[in-house]
Amino acid sequence: MTCLVALDLSAAFDTLDHETLIDRLRLSFGVSGDTINWISKYLEGRSQYIQFDNFRSTIKHNSVGVPQGSVLGPLLFSLYVAPISNVITSFGISFHQYADDTQLYISAVSGRLQLTLDNLDRCSSAVQTWFTHNGLCLNPLKSEVLFLGTRQQLKGEAGNLTAVNITGCQIKLAENIKSLGVILDNELSLDDHIQKICQSAQFHIRALRHIRQSLTSETACSVACSIVGSRLDYCNSILHGISGKNLDKLQRIQNTLARVVAGKRKFDHITPVLKKLHWLPIRQRIIYEIASIVFKVKQTHEPAYLACHLVDSVPTRLLRHNPQNILVKPRARTILASRAFSIAAPSIWNDLPQDIRVLNNLGSFKNN
Numbered sequence: 001m002t003c004l005v006a007l008d009l010s011a012a013f014d015t016l017d018h019e020t021l022i023d024r025l026r027l028s029f030g031v032s033g034d035t036i037n038w039i040s041k042y043l044e045g046r047s048q049y050i051q052f053d054n055f056r057s058t059i060k061h062n063s064v065g066v067p068q069g070s071v072l073g074p075l076l077f078s079l080y081v082a083p084i085s086n087v088i089t090s091f092g093i094s095f096h097q098y099a100d101d102t103q104l105y106i107s108a109v110s111g112r113l114q115l116t117l118d119n120l121d122r123c124s125s126a127v128q129t130w131f132t133h134n135g136l137c138l139n140p141l142k143s144e145v146l147f148l149g150t151r152q153q154l155k156g157e158a159g160n161l162t163a164v165n166i167t168g169c170q171i172k173l174a175e176n177i178k179s180l181g182v183i184l185d186n187e188l189s190l191d192d193h194i195q196k197i198c199q200s201a202q203f204h205i206r207a208l209r210h211i212r213q214s215l216t217s218e219t220a221c222s223v224a225c226s227i228v229g230s231r232l233d234y235c236n237s238i239l240h241g242i243s244g245k246n247l248d249k250l251q252r253i254q255n256t257l258a259r260v261v262a263g264k265r266k267f268d269h270i271t272p273v274l275k276k277l278h279w280l281p282i283r284q285r286i287i288y289e290i291a292s293i294v295f296k297v298k299q300t301h302e303p304a305y306l307a308c309h310l311v312d313s314v315p316t317r318l319l320r321h322n323p324q325n326i327l328v329k330p331r332a333r334t335i336l337a338s339r340a341f342s343i344a345a346p347s348i349w350n351d352l353p354q355d356i357r358v359l360n361n362l363g364s365f366k367n368n
Contacts, residue, residue: 001113001149001158003120004184005104005166006177007127008142012100013073014065017135018043021066021080029079042072064135074099080134087130091123096305098180102127108147113157121165128167140169146177147186150336154186182235188336190239194246201228201253209260220261221277228257232282237289240348241339250282287348288366290341294327294349295365309342325357326350 022040025031031039043066050057066073077099084102088095093106104123108116128138145164147154163170176185176192183193204227212220232250239247255270262273274281280288294310301307313326327346332338338347349357359365 001108001147001153001156002105003108003116003164004146004148004177005120005124005164006144006146006179007102007104007124008139008144009100009102009131010137010139010142012136013068013077015135015137016066016077016080017064020134021076024080024082028082039076081136084127084130087126088123091119091126093120093123101180103179108158110156117164121167124167138167140167140171143167143171144174144177145171146174146184148184148188149186150334151187180235182238188339190242190246194242194249197231198249198253201231201257204228204231205253205257205260208257212260212263217261224257224261228253229279233285233289236282236286237293237341240286240290240344241335247282254279254282290345290348291352292362292366294345295359295362299360299362306341306345310345323350323354325354 018040021043022036025039026036046062046065046067047059048062049059066076078097081097081100081102084097085095088104093104095105096103104120104127106116106120128140131138143166145166147158147161149158158173161173163172165171176183178184183190183196185192208220208223208227215223232254239250254274258264258270258273258277258279259266259268261277264270264273293306297303297306297310311328313328327349329346329350330343332340332343337343356365356368359368
């Protein structure tokens with residue numbers, strides 16, 4: 001079983017101290033010369049005011065914060081909070097960060113759940129102290145805790161818990177957590193996530209149906225891909241191995257969208273429509289995405305947390321018919337384990353034809 005803690009920062013982008021950021025860029029990352037001067041000028045001289053109807057507040061000059069919605073904002077914030085990794089790993093806890101989104105997670109061995117939670121509490125308190133010293137405010141009341149595991153594991157020791165102590169506050173256990181647009185539930189079934197996608201997609205399909213007659217086929221296809229197709233494709237690599245029921249729900253959404261774009265009736269055969277639109281079905285889109293990720297990770301060896309799971313297979317004997325560019329596929333004991341990137345990615349990659357696996361160009365790889 002795994003305990004996941006999603007930490008929330010209050011007004012994170014608005015409280016970064018400029019002097020501390022510049023010092024961190026210079027001392028920790030070796031940024032110097034014109035580059036550091038350019039970043040300093042980018043941060044300086046910014047001001048803000050509030051306007052309501054015709055009334056405007058006085059102008060206030062900003063000495064802290066980075067512009068939200070900018071390209072540099074998340075990057076500068078990530079560089080600013082980079083040292084927090086040393087604090088977290090010193091407690092033996094794993095973590096993921098994306099800008100102001102920080103998540104701690106640790107496996108809870110049977111019989112030692114309370115010891116694990118105590119360690120998690122100490123780690124979160126140390127993280128809160130670091131944030132405070134660096135001008136950031138951790139909000140425990142908006143932080144969330146989720147236990148991940150099988151149904152049997154969740155009914156065990158964790159079944160009696162209703163809250164967990166994080167940074168000195170009792171935080172109720174959540175049934176799901178939204179992380180970067182993906183809704184994670186206790187058993188990683190992704191039922192809630194799929195349901196949310198379907199609801200959102202159906203809303204936009206109804207809107208598109210109302211205006212379809214006013215659009216050309218090319219425009220309708222572009223609108224469909226941007227407002228619905230993007231939702232079906234977002235983070236779809238994590239959908240590998242989920243229940244057929246959920247995949248069928250997504251496929252019905254795609255079929256309905258295709259019929260609206262192509263002007264087909266409800267019971268018209270959908271396969272030729274998808275082929276004409278050049279849309280891969282849902283299951284194939286998932287395989288395509290994972291294969292593309294593997295290709296890019298093998299080419300760049302980044303990100304490190306994925307690259308470490310892709311190990312080239314070395315044959316014990318070199319023969320002329322040995323397959324090239326094969327990955328080691330770990331064994332999985334459960335269906336849930338087989339969904340992990342470390343197992344699903346090598347399996348999908350090894351199933352590709354050899355002439356595709358040996359390609360070096362991403363465009364050629366995707367086309368093939």
